Amino acid sequence: MAIRTAEILTIGEAAAASGVSAKMIRYYESVGLVRPATRTESNYRTYDGKAVETLRFVARARHLGFSMEEIGRLLALWQDRGRASADVKALAMSHIAELEARIAAMASMKATLEHLVDRCHGDDRPDCPIIDGIAAGNGCH
Amino acid sequence: MAIRTAEILTIGEAAAASGVSAKMIRYYESVGLVRPATRTESNYRTYDGKAVETLRFVARARHLGFSMEEIGRLLALWQDRGRASADVKALAMSHIAELEARIAAMASMKATLEHLVDRCHGDDRPDCPIIDGIAAGNGCH
DNA sequence: CCTTGACCTTCCCATGATGGCAACCCCATC
DNA sequence: GATGGGGTTGCCATCATGGGAAGGTCAAGG
Numbered sequence: 001m002a003i004r005t006a007e008i009l010t011i012g013e014a015a016a017a018s019g020v021s022a023k024m025i026r027y028y029e030s031v032g033l034v035r036p037a038t039r040t041e042s043n044y045r046t047y048d049g050k051a052v053e054t055l056r057f058v059a060r061a062r063h064l065g066f067s068m069e070e071i072g073r074l075l076a077l078w079q080d081r082g083r084a085s086a087d088v089k090a091l092a093m094s095h096i097a098e099l100e101a102r103i104a105a106m107a108s109m110k111a112t113l114e115h116l117v118d119r120c121h122g123d124d125r126p127d128c129p130i131i132d133g134i135a136a137g138n139g140c141h
Numbered sequence: 142m143a144i145r146t147a148e149i150l151t152i153g154e155a156a157a158a159s160g161v162s163a164k165m166i167r168y169y170e171s172v173g174l175v176r177p178a179t180r181t182e183s184n185y186r187t188y189d190g191k192a193v194e195t196l197r198f199v200a201r202a203r204h205l206g207f208s209m210e211e212i213g214r215l216l217a218l219w220q221d222r223g224r225a226s227a228d229v230k231a232l233a234m235s236h237i238a239e240l241e242a243r244i245a246a247m248a249s250m251k252a253t254l255e256h257l258v259d260r261c262h263g264d265d266r267p268d269c270p271i272i273d274g275i276a277a278g279n280g281c282h
Numbered sequence: 283c284c285t286t287g288a289c290c291t292t293c294c295c296a297t298g299a300t301g302g303c304a305a306c307c308c309c310a311t312c
Numbered sequence: 313g314a315t316g317g318g319g320t321t322g323c324c325a326t327c328a329t330g331g332g333a334a335g336g337t338c339a340a341g342g
Binding site: 112 | 194202221231250251257258261263266
C-alpha cells in the first residue's frame with residue numbers, strides 16, 4: 001500500500017477541501033479540464049495542495065457562471081505566467097456580456113408575466129388575462 | 142392517400158405556423174405534453190387549427206420561460222373551463238419568483254466580475270486581478 | 283409511368299453539468 | 313477476520329433541443 005501523508009488527499013478529502021464533488025472531479029478529469037490525478041498503487045486518485053488549489057479555482061469559476069469551456073481557457077491563462085491580462089479581461093468581459101444577455105432575456109419574461117399577473121383577479125372564476133395572454137400572444141411587449 | 146385541405150397541416154406546416162420545430166412537436170407528443178396528432182392513412186401527422194393553436198400556446202409559454210412541466214399545468218388550466226384564475230396566477234407568480242432568483246444569481250456573478258474587471262489593466266502584462274481573484278476567492282462578496 | 287426532390291416516419295446520439303445507482307475493490311479498525 | 317466506509321468504473325437520468333441515418337410518401341414534371 002502507498003504511504004499517504006497529510007498533504008496527499010483522497011478524492012473525497014479533495015472534494016471536501018475544494019468544494020467540488022468527487023463525481024465532478026472525476027468528470028473534470030475525464031473531459032480533460034484538469035490533469036489526470038496521480039494514483040496510489042491501488043489505483044486511488046491522490047491530490048496534493050496544488051491539485052486541490054486547481055479544483056478550488058474551477059469551483060470559483062463555476063460559481064461565477066463560467067462554462068467549462070471558458071474555465072479551460074481560464075485555467076490555461078492562470079497557469080501561463082507569460083499571459084497578457086488583456087486576454088483574461090476579454091474573457092471576463094465576454095462572459096459579463098453573456099450574463100447581461102441572459103439577465104435581460106429573463107427580465108423581459110418577468111416583465112411580461114408581471115404585466116399579466118397584475119391584470120388577473122386571482123379568484124375562483126375562470127376569467128384569466130394570464131391564460132388569455134399566453135393563448136393570444138398579447139401581453140408580450 | 143388521404144385528402145388534405147388547407148385547414149389540415151403536415152407537421153412541417155404546423156411547425157411553421159406555430160413556431161415550434163417539427164422535432165419538438167414530436168417530442169412534446171412523445172412525452173405527453175400534447176395529445177397525439179391525428180394521422181393520415183400513410184401515417185403522417187396532421188394538425189388542424191386547434192392543434193396548431195395549442196402548439197402556439199406552448200411556444201409562447203416556453204418563450205416566457207415556463208418549464209415543460211409548468212406548461213403541462215398551464216395547458217390543463219387553459220383547457221379547463223372551470224378553472225380558478227387564482228390557480229393560474231399562483232403558477233405565474235411562482236415562475237416569476239424563480240426568474241427573480243435566477244436573475245439575482247446572475248446579477249451577483251456579474252457584479253463580482255465587474256468588480257474584478259474594473260481592477261484589471263487589460264494590457265500585455267500577466268498581472269491580473271481577475272485571475273488572482275478567482276484563484277484566491279477574494280473579490281467574491 | 284417513372285424519376286426527382288422535398289417531406290414524412292422512427293430511432294439513435296449529442297449537448298452541459300450534475301446526480302444516482304450497481305458491482306466490485308481496498309483500507310483501517312474492532 | 314469481519315465490517316463499514318470510501319474508493320473504482322460504468323451506465324442511466326435529467327431538460328430541451330438539434331443532428332443525422334435509413335426508409336417510406338407525396339407532388340410535380342419529363
